Amino acid sequence: MNLQLIIAVLFLSFASCSKTDNDQNNTPNNSAVNQTLPPVVQKNYITENVVIIVIDGPRYTETWGDTSHQYQPRLANSLAAQGTVYTSFYNNGVTFTNPGHTAITTGNYQPIDNNGRQIPYRASIFQHWLKDSGADSSKAWIITSKDKLQILANCTERDWQNKFMPSANCGIGGNGVGSGYREDSLTFKQIENILNTHHPKLTLINFKEPDASGHRNDWNAYLNGMRNTDEYVYQIWNMIQNDAEYANKTTLFVTNDHGRHLDGHLDGFVSHGDNCSGCRHINLFAIGPDFKQGQVASMYREQRDISATVAELMHFDFPTGKGKVMDELFK
Ligand SMILES: [Zn+2]
Numbered sequence: 001m002n003l004q005l006i007i008a009v010l011f012l013s014f015a016s017c018s019k020t021d022n023d024q025n026n027t028p029n030n031s032a033v034n035q036t037l038p039p040v041v042q043k044n045y046i047t048e049n050v051v052i053i054v055i056d057g058p059r060y061t062e063t064w065g066d067t068s069h070q071y072q073p074r075l076a077n078s079l080a081a082q083g084t085v086y087t088s089f090y091n092n093g094v095t096f097t098n099p100g101h102t103a104i105t106t107g108n109y110q111p112i113d114n115n116g117r118q119i120p121y122r123a124s125i126f127q128h129w130l131k132d133s134g135a136d137s138s139k140a141w142i143i144t145s146k147d148k149l150q151i152l153a154n155c156t157e158r159d160w161q162n163k164f165m166p167s168a169n170c171g172i173g174g175n176g177v178g179s180g181y182r183e184d185s186l187t188f189k190q191i192e193n194i195l196n197t198h199h200p201k202l203t204l205i206n207f208k209e210p211d212a213s214g215h216r217n218d219w220n221a222y223l224n225g226m227r228n229t230d231e232y233v234y235q236i237w238n239m240i241q242n243d244a245e246y247a248n249k250t251t252l253f254v255t256n257d258h259g260r261h262l263d264g265h266l267d268g269f270v271s272h273g274d275n276c277s278g279c280r281h282i283n284l285f286a287i288g289p290d291f292k293q294g295q296v297a298s299m300y301r302e303q304r305d306i307s308a309t310v311a312e313l314m315h316f317d318f319p320t321g322k323g324k325v326m327d328e329l330f331k
């Protein structure tokens, strides 16, 4: 081998080593398999905590689809400029409460029972994060007005059932399946208390409104349910930004489990659960230190993608999730 060749071989092997190092930090599977997606822009994120708020069952036509934003003034006027609003975000599974929430937490669409009698078949972001981080269960919480959402804390997946379970405070008294729906105002008090006491790093919140009032066929209460939950979202974001352990290092997602039937389809806003665009088209807003500000994103995204994006932000493996990282969010 002459000297030039030796230099060339050394150079090539050095170059391939550094390539491997970069790839390891850059989730090699995604970048290798899907050539069309840009690589994730940043690998060291500022985010240390994630909160997901699920507002139960408003229609897109009353959220971002209403350009006056009269039923969500806080999201539109106080928060939107600091985050990203999605205009094409969908539930592509069963458009009921427990299936919608299960898609968000497990990254899988599962036609799961909607009455709390069945637990997901895949481990959630909570279980994967608790395992990978080694944190104790007080650092991951599910806090919901609907008692039946306690099922999100566990799964039937082999090697995961009854393991790495997050803390849960669901329904009346926080007593879980069978206790009944709790008022959102009481859930809000629990949220304040739990965030202040435990400072969880991964939290999912559910408010039962405006779904509960929609089912009662009370249009005004349905709209009030939207205004009230909009105010809770704003207060939770302020709580986060005024807390030294959370401020400027916490990412918040605000979304829905499902929409409701369009006007003129079946009983309109009263019910939901089918394939109509009113039931499928939902709201997603994302805000946090690693995300772009003042962005309106029109690309097609879906519920499963939240879990993939949380796994990316919090650096844990989530091989069973079928969502995609929402790269467009990142600065
Ligand atoms: Zn409902």
Ligand SMILES: [Zn+2]
Pocket: 260, 261, 262, 265, 271, 272, 273, 274, 275, 276, 277, 278, 279, 280
């Ligand atoms: Zn429908």
